[in-house]
Amino acid sequence: MGTDRAARAFIGSFTTAGGRGVTVAAVDQETGALSPLGSTAAVANPSFLVSSPDGSVLYAVGETSDGRAAAFDITGPEPRLLGEPVPVDGAGPTHLALAAGHLLTANYESGSVTALPLRPDGGPGPAASVLAHHGCGPDPDRQREPHAHQVLADPSGRWVVSVDLGTDSVRVCELDRQTGALRLHAEAALRPGSGPRHLAFHPDGRHAYVVNELAPTLTVCRWDAGSGVLEPLGETAVVAHGVRGEIYPSEAVVGHDGRFLWVACRGHDSIAVLALDETGEEARLVTGVACGGHWPRDLTLDPSGRRLYASNERSGDVTWFAIDAATGIPALAGSIEAPAASCVVFC
Template structure:
């Protein structure tokens, strides 16, 4: 130890478990639970349940005791699981989502909100005291289309996310090339649109993530390998498009479809998963958060990375590789932000990872 230096600050412990969603229709095991090694971040499978078909996206309650899963079917549904014990226990029957093919869900002010890709709508489901779900209190339908006749013939809500202030719920729509800013009335469980923000026609926005300062949002586009940088004003509920930056270095062979974006807890780095290119893009974020700089891309360790999640310490990154059927994990260099592959777990048709 150098003179005058105290002992190094202890690294906070990471999450104890991981929950992995998958497509049962493609051979997945449904909802897979894994233990997380606190020293290495390695995953060890504990068990799985296929009680719900195609639980493609998951969300964990803030207290970590209840897990919610969409059932991405034509007649979409949402299921709740008690995860206080080692393995999940279903809380009642799945509740119809009021929309088709839900691809995403989030918790907001005592409710679960889903993005229904197939029907181009957003559904609000109230929560009971025990964490179980009530029937939908609101289904908000999107309207519009985009220039791609195959993917944008109508609205396709792909993500719902509360903003860091908790005052707004944003929905990202691939079909209409837009993001809607909504207010959720907690007493009635209804959504009202504050504004619809147009992004570049044909870009096909899929998911967004907020900077931890709450001043910017980063929208990854599925139909173009780009990311749209936006300014966010929580006081007014306004999203302002600033720029669009490439996700990959040039030249790139073949098609690439971005899936997920995550931002470091300290706001210094940002990562994007790219399907087809099968990579993770690494961006450095400047102090003002407005001009992401593409540093490099690294292989995702599998094929078709559908989801990407960072552990709360910012030291490990996990990718759900749908078509190779595994979840890979990476140690993140704290100086450069570059992930280094550290291991993998077999998880057929993996689509989502939640840590808790």
């Protein structure tokens, strides 16, 4: 099954907007083309997915007001639920990650992060702890309260990082492996009104890049895993100077060799290409290319790092691109229909 799993992708989507739930697709190893094999709507709005390190279990959030988290056994031809979806004791979970024997969810509507211990079969158990965020930002419509949008483990595995759009900050927490307790360690303040959404680490483990939803920019940060401190260094635009209109960046991914970074820009419907210098502390906008659809909610690199996949939520498709190794510029190579697509995960 190892070879089969490596040749499959899983597409998350919003079932309340016509999505099919979790779609399984075969991956052509030569071209990167996706071919849908089937789908399951066993979980409502599985908007974000992550797989276990061995590729045997797929985890999904249920992005609803009574937020849930679920696990699927994906060792067979079709995903099989590992028990009923578990409440996360938070509303509108948008993201999840694995850390220290727990499944973590970022709950956007309630502005919190939840830790759920993993059972022996890999499924999540009842919530062990919920860490509530506090604060607000200057945008009266989007930042009246906390909105945790992403949670992930840092490359060292020692820290849990959560990105909050409502408070213009990134929190660094400790997670107790035994009890599942989350404890706030530090908080990095970003520019007021920037609306940080997602963070991506550099392969060197010493730098991180935060994509800002309320300002079309990327914040370059220095990361110290020893002290658990994130230090913002500056912002870089992700669209050319003078570009106007509705632009809401959604996701950033860093190339495996750390030379390039790509940002999905909703509204502008583009993928920004940024070059990173040798230090990792300077990002330069190279160009932008059309995403091949409308409202790119997520970007994903395939395991080889040679192809980039965009989940275009409002046009209902997933597009893929071949990346030029010298310039980092993606070239559109294909697409498939995927109603209300929200993410792609390779297992």
